[in-house]
Amino acid sequence: MTYKFILFDLDHTLLDFDTAEDVALTQLLKEEGVVDIRAYKDYYVPMNKTLWKDLEQKKITKQELVNTRFSKLFAHFGIEKDGVYLAERYQFYLAQQGQGFSGAMELLDSLIDRGYELYAATNGITTIQTGRLAQSGLAPYFNQVFISEQLQTQKPDALFYEKIGALIPNFYKNHALMIGDSLSADIQGGNNAGIDTVWYNPHHLENKTQAHPTYEVDSYQALLELLDKL
Numbered sequence: 001m002t003y004k005f006i007l008f009d010l011d012h013t014l015l016d017f018d019t020a021e022d023v024a025l026t027q028l029l030k031e032e033g034v035v036d037i038r039a040y041k042d043y044y045v046p047m048n049k050t051l052w053k054d055l056e057q058k059k060i061t062k063q064e065l066v067n068t069r070f071s072k073l074f075a076h077f078g079i080e081k082d083g084v085y086l087a088e089r090y091q092f093y094l095a096q097q098g099q100g101f102s103g104a105m106e107l108l109d110s111l112i113d114r115g116y117e118l119y120a121a122t123n124g125i126t127t128i129q130t131g132r133l134a135q136s137g138l139a140p141y142f143n144q145v146f147i148s149e150q151l152q153t154q155k156p157d158a159l160f161y162e163k164i165g166a167l168i169p170n171f172y173k174n175h176a177l178m179i180g181d182s183l184s185a186d187i188q189g190g191n192n193a194g195i196d197t198v199w200y201n202p203h204h205l206e207n208k209t210q211a212h213p214t215y216e217v218d219s220y221q222a223l224l225e226l227l228d229k230l
Contacts, residue, residue, distance in 0.1 A: 002230045003196070005171060006111060007121040007164065008142075009155075009180030013200050014104045015132060020097030021045070027093040028070075028086065044073045052123075056156060056184055062149065066125065095128045098135025107220040108141040114227070120145040121164060121178065123154045123185060144168065155182075156189035177214075179223070187211040198223065 011017035025044065029037045048069055054060045070090065071083030111118060120142045122129055126149045133139040144167065148154035151163045161178075165171045179198040180186025188211040190197035199213035200223070207213075217223045 003177040005176040006116045007119050007178045009186045010120055010122040012181040016099040016101055019099045023097055024093035028090050043076055091128055095131030098132050100136045103220045118142050123148040126150055155185040156192050158192040161193035183209045183211040187213045
């Protein structure tokens with residue numbers, strides 16, 4: 001077996017963030033008395049993705065992202081709101097969402113049976129990610145869960161992976177594999193850190209970035225078949 005340590009991204013790779021986000025947003029917006037929930041979601045989702053990209057590129061801080069995205073959302077509709085308070089309420093709802101993709105648990109079972117050590121490596125807010133992992137039932141599969149907020153650095157920074165390596169017993173980069181859906185975070189992060197990567201690409205997106213995945217798969221079964229060949 002070429003690889004021993006598998007670092008898994010969570011959102012869009014094992015956990016269904018889109019569904020979790022949609023449910024949590026609905027709960028928050030209903031609580032705030034919003035009538036046209038769809039209009040608010042249509043504005044929030046692309047805005048939020050842009051903010052996370054800005055965070056990856058160090059254009060904004062995590063605190064700025066978290067504390068302003070909902071005040072910006074409501075301001076777009078001409079309403080002034082306390083962004084910090086709304087952030088806390090959203091985190092409360094999102095932390096309860098444990099939707100995982102079909103087959104994720106079986107995949108992790110199969111990898112453990114094959115002798116791999118599994119670790120979660122995720123950008124995100126600690127309370128949200130730990131809550132969602134617990135709700136999903138996937139938490140016990142991971143030897144450790146590494147969250148950017150706790151490490152005080154995030155993918156794609158090489159430092160994110162350096163800190164992870166220092167916390168995993170007998171870790172060697174050439175025996176590690178980063179698996180994730182994001183070219184800009186997971187794959188570029190692996191490139192920056194000198195760690196091999198698998199681009200999980202179920203929607204067959206085109207790579208228009210400078211990131212270079214070592215491997216590419218479009219399904220969990222394809223991932224298992226790839227690893228069995230290595």
